[in-house]
Amino acid sequence: METIHTLQEFMLHTKNIIYILMVLALLGMPAFWRFLNGRDED
Amino acid sequence: MTQESTPTTSRYLTPFNVVAGIVVVVGLIITVLRFTGGLSTVTHLSDDNPWGIWIGFDLLVGVALAAGGYVTSAAVYIFGMKRFHAAVRPAILTGFLGYALVVLALHYDVGRPWRLPYPFLVSQGTTSLLFEVAACVALYLTVLFIEFSPAAMEWLGLKRARGLVVKLTLLLTIFGVMLSTLHQSSLGALFLIAPAKLHPLWYSSYIPIYFFITSIIAGLSMVIFESGLSHKFFKEKMDEEHLAGKNVVMLGFGKAAAWVLAGYFFIKVIGIAADNQWHYLATGYGAWYLVELLGFVALPAFMYAVGVREKNTTIIRWTAAWTVLGIVVNRFNICLVAFNWYLPSDQRYFPHWMEIGISVFIVTIGVLAFRFIVTRMPILYAHPDYEAH
Numbered sequence: 226m227e228t229i230h231t232l233q234e235f236m237l238h239t240k241n242i243i244y245i246l247m248v249l250a251l252l253g254m255p256a257f258w259r260f261l262n263g264r265d266e267d
Numbered sequence: 268m269t270q271e272s273t274p275t276t277s278r279y280l281t282p283f284n285v286v287a288g289i290v291v292v293v294g295l296i297i298t299v300l301r302f303t304g305g306l307s308t309v310t311h312l313s314d315d316n317p318w319g320i321w322i323g324f325d326l327l328v329g330v331a332l333a334a335g336g337y338v339t340s341a342a343v344y345i346f347g348m349k350r351f352h353a354a355v356r357p358a359i360l361t362g363f364l365g366y367a368l369v370v371l372a373l374h375y376d377v378g379r380p381w382r383l384p385y386p387f388l389v390s391q392g393t394t395s396l397l398f399e400v401a402a403c404v405a406l407y408l409t410v411l412f413i414e415f416s417p418a419a420m421e422w423l424g425l426k427r428a429r430g431l432v433v434k435l436t437l438l439l440t441i442f443g444v445m446l447s448t449l450h451q452s453s454l455g456a457l458f459l460i461a462p463a464k465l466h467p468l469w470y471s472s473y474i475p476i477y478f479f480i481t482s483i484i485a486g487l488s489m490v491i492f493e494s495g496l497s498h499k500f501f502k503e504k505m506d507e508e509h510l511a512g513k514n515v516v517m518l519g520f521g522k523a524a525a526w527v528l529a530g531y532f533f534i535k536v537i538g539i540a541a542d543n544q545w546h547y548l549a550t551g552y553g554a555w556y557l558v559e560l561l562g563f564v565a566l567p568a569f570m571y572a573v574g575v576r577e578k579n580t581t582i583i584r585w586t587a588a589w590t591v592l593g594i595v596v597n598r599f600n601i602c603l604v605a606f607n608w609y610l611p612s613d614q615r616y617f618p619h620w621m622e623i624g625i626s627v628f629i630v631t632i633g634v635l636a637f638r639f640i641v642t643r644m645p646i647l648y649a650h651p652d653y654e655a656h
Binding site: 235246250253 | 572578
């Protein structure tokens with residue numbers, strides 16, 4: 226892992242990961258909703 | 268005379284009543300010791316650990332699990348989900364008793380019960396989160412009492428008073444949601460003052476949001492859990508609406524709980540990312556944190572979803588019990604396990620048996636009060652002389 230020296234580097238590092246997690250959440254939540262309601266639609 | 272009294276005596280001498288009676292007697296003895304000998308007589312509290320299980324369990328868990336009142340009444344009266352109407356009165360009663368017992372438990376921790384009104388009348392600490400919590404709990408307990416009162420009024424035959432209170436239902440529901448949003452989150456915000464004392468995995472600037480969201484999960488799960496127990500032990504008290512509404516409530520609340528748990532899981536992971544605390548996951552505390560996150564958040568989210576998909580109320584009921592346990596684990600972790608985590612083990616807190624005794628005593632009083640009320644008042648059935656509201 227690269228060393229973090231400044232607040233700018235810390236924010237860049239954490240925000241990068243949060244953006245990736247948000248993409249996963251945006252994909253994961255609708256998928257979970259479909260799983261939750263799957264039998265209702267059948 | 269002897270022949271007549273024997274069946275009555277045996278009716279009261281059930282295993283539950285005997286155990287509850289012993290717990291109440293022991294609880295009363297500890298109560299006398301606490302209020303005559305002080306905290307040191309019955310607790311292991313210290314300057315390092317001023318908050319024990321009376322706060323961690325009785326207050327933090329009690330308030331979270333009493334959230335079913337505002338969750339259910341909001342669903343029915345604000346969002347118009349009338350199909351859950353049968354769950355409102357039991358949920359309001361559970362909430363009312365929960366908050367009443369929280370206030371009772373607080374007396375054991377704080378002492379000097381006659382000073383309860385001091386925060387409002389004598390020394391207002393309006394910049395303190397505890398002042399906000401005290402104000403909200405006092406107001407919300409009053410709201411819950413008024414919301415519960417129509418059932419008592421129907422039992423007592425107070426038709427006019429009942430008619431007046433019923434007109435306030437929507438107003439009280441909105442007020443209850445506002446107060447709950449404020450104090451459920453503020454209980455989490457109390458820990459914002461101790462970033463160095465709380466383990467970094469549990470500490471987050473989002474902790475008020477975590478507490479509020481977990482209160483919704485606790486409320487939904489507690490309604491399912493309580494509904495399952497009521498159907499088992501008070502089935503003869505239920506009318507058609509309550510018997511038929513069991514599955515509707517379990518499936519509806521189970522679906523909501525699955526969805527909220529999934530959202531909570533994501534924001535917890537994002538919370539770790541925001542503070543860059545990943546490296547702590549490889550430690551012993553990290554393993555315990557993962558047990559909480561995966562075992563008591565991700566697993567119940569999945570199990571609720573499976574139960575709802577399969578329309579299997581047994582899975583939903585067991586998942587609700589597991590989730591309620593998860594709320595207990597979460598509040599214990601924040602208040603006790605991860606608090607003062609850096610202290611050597613000999614300076615850590617472990618409750619005195621009499622502290623546990625008081626907590627069991629208070630839960631027992633709650634169960635006895637719940638049984639007393641549902642066996643007498645129209646909680647699990649609609650009173651034939653009154654129109655539903």
